[in-house]
Amino acid sequence: MTQEQYHIRVQGHLSPQWSDWFEGFTITNSVDGEAVLSGIILDQAALFGLLSKISNLGLPLLSVNRVENEEASHGTSDEEDSTLT
Numbered sequence: 795m796t797q798e799q800y801h802i803r804v805q806g807h808l809s810p811q812w813s814d815w816f817e818g819f820t821i822t823n824s825v826d827g828e829a830v831l832s833g834i835i836l837d838q839a840a841l842f843g844l845l846s847k848i849s850n851l852g853l854p855l856l857s858v859n860r861v862e863n864e865e866a867s868h869g870t871s872d873e874e875d876s877t878l879t
Contacts, residue, residue, distance in 0.1 A: 799861040800841070802831040805854035816847065828856060 807823040808831075817840075819833035831848075835841045841858075848855055 797834045797836055800831075800833065800835050801857075801859045801861060802844070802848070803856040803859075804829050804831070804848055805856055808853075816844065819844075829853075 802819075805828055807827065808821045808829045810821055813819060813821055816831055817833065819831040822830045822832065824830070831844075835844070845855070845858070
């Protein structure tokens with residue numbers, strides 16, 4: 795299975811110190827009170843593990859987006875939409 799780049803959006807801000815606990819994901823806080831965790835997921839089990847950590851912290855999950863490899867390397871904002879409603 796290939797590695798996939800993901801952006802996971804949650805409600806609330808996170809300190810950059812949480813990055814290690816979130817398996818090295820980059821944490822970006824926005825002015826609208828949301829945080830985006832960005833990083834590589836090795837497989838579905840790793841994705842579920844990361845989502846479980848988010849749930850255990852009580853953070854409302856807003857969206858999970860898989861980013862195409864070319865987009866991730868070029869930093870474009872077109873993401874595969876998996877927004878939770």
